[in-house]
Amino acid sequence: MRKKGKFKRAEEFAKRIKEVYKEAEAVLRKSQEEIRKYIDRKRSKPEKYRVDNWMFLSTKDLKFQIKGRHSEKLIEQFMGPYKVKRIISTNTIELELLSTIKIHPVINISRVYMYRDQVEGQKKE
Secondary structure (H helix, E strand, C coil): CCCCCCCHHHHHHHHHHHHHHHHHHHHHHHHHHHHHHHHHHHCCCCCCCCCCCEEEEECCCCCCCECCCCCHHHCCCEEEEEEEEEEEECCEEEEECCCCECCCCEEEHHHEEECCCCCCCCCCC
């Protein structure tokens, strides 16, 4: 414990600084909650990936790694579906890719999306 001393002004200053700190902390916490509310509106819950699920792979940055394709305009936006070989972490999976695709099989989940079976009566091509 501190001794009460002769320095009244220093004690008042320290008390005022503590009050200002508490007020600033409360304002920051309130603004964080407001920001989180707006950011969370656009967030969706992550999908649960399992081994043996089928996934489509984005071709966004794979233009030159795909053999046998000459025109960049005619490449599909997504390739596949490919089977999930294993789940490495919450945001990376390993796919069973074809040998013609010369990329590493460990893919970030931002580059894939879940394959869904066609609805009954939907046209198959």
